[in-house]
Amino acid sequence: MIDQLAKQLVQDIQGFLNAGEKPEADKIKSLLEAKLRQLDLVTREEFDAQVAVLARTRKLLEDLEKEISELSDSADTP
Numbered sequence: 001m002i003d004q005l006a007k008q009l010v011q012d013i014q015g016f017l018n019a020g021e022k023p024e025a026d027k028i029k030s031l032l033e034a035k036l037r038q039l040d041l042v043t044r045e046e047f048d049a050q051v052a053v054l055a056r057t058r059k060l061l062e063d064l065e066k067e068i069s070e071l072s073d074s075a076d077t078p
Contacts, residue, residue: 009031
């Protein structure tokens with residue numbers, strides 16, 4: 001997928017050059033941003049939020065496993 005994106009970007013830039021245009025940095029940046037939006041990506045903020053949710057969930061799971069273990073141990077003791 002990244003290879004395809006790179007090829008399309010190069011083709012777009014070559015299209016400008018073949019038309020006699022010299023693409024400015026802003027135009028190239030806009031092209032790249034448009035191509036990146038086509039990918040199924042998440043922002044860093046979304047990724048960090050999901051990492052935090054996973055960490056909280058993992059902690060809750062560990063706490064529940066510990067509680068179940070303690071309950072099991074106490075049930076085995078007469």
